[in-house]
Amino acid sequence: MVNLESVNQILNELIAEAPLREEILSLGRLRKVKAGQTVISPNQSAGEMPLVIKGLLRVMRHDEKGNEVFLYYLEGGHTCAMSITCCLEGKKSTFHVVAEEDTEMWMMPTAYLDSWIQKYPSFRKFVFQSYQMRFDELLQTVDSLVFMNLDERLYNYLLDKKQATGSFEINKTHQQIADELNTSRVVVSRVLKKLEKEEKIEQHRNKIEIL
Template identity: 65%
Template sequence: MHMPIVLEGLLSVVRQDEDANEILLYYLEGGETCAMSLACCIEGKRNDFKVTAEDNSVLWMIPMNYMDEWIQNYRSFRKYVFSSYQTRFDELLETIDSITFLNLYDRLYKYLLDKKQATKSYEINMSHEQIAQHLNTSRVVVSRLLKQLENEGKIELERNRISIL
């Protein structure tokens, strides 16, 4: 087992159930690690999430047998691991809040803004189906809400491309 650290690129971490329904948990950028992977490796369990490279990415895979030693002997590494874990925990709480307290229109718009921030681009190259999978809803609903956002002047739609205004 290994703990990944993203050196460059962008990864999405998605929770998937047995019926292949998905919900986006968070993004990982350069310099970040996946707390879910760390927790699974420490407990020696198989993970229940899927990680996808959103663009060309380079990872450093640290063998778990080094992790205990490095956490004990290197304060800066220990601080990095715990800080990463706290950041991911905060993002998971934000995801729970979004699912619980926001309607789908607001969740979709927040998703687009989060994607813009993660990719550092005002253009999102994704199909409506891919977005629907990340939000655990139907393509038809996403398409309708995207059209509403376009009519309100918040985005522009093209085939497999969304421009955030």
């Protein structure tokens, strides 16, 4: 269970100015979500920006037909650069954020973001670093879509999941992976079988182990 001490620890690592840390604590609130629960829906107007304290969020991009593709994960100490843009420009979200596991976030009111960016250098640095980190991850996603075959995309997806969770076990069904990579379950099953023959993974019931 996360308490204010845990929130303070994250803020101390990110924010140098004590007055800003106090503002974030006094104006924000703790939000808990269960695995699989939606945090931000497409076309949603955001009044708060989430800062992950504990857990893992999955950010997806969707099109008008409802198809989705995985973009990146958000872990402890991270926020979503796409949500910052929507907050600052008053736009509705064009992405989907789902809790990959039970997650706890500190929700910061968007009405203060612009003034915090202008007033506090460390918050401005945090925002810019968030943009840069997500931009790099988006470039990797684009590279995988354009330059990699599905075998490489799927294996990189599994490695990203391992790095984000710190676990060699991926608790996903073939259908869930197919949905996130915007392909079919049959194709995912075929590629996973190929990776298993190459001794890169082992498959279990609703679980994949990276070797």
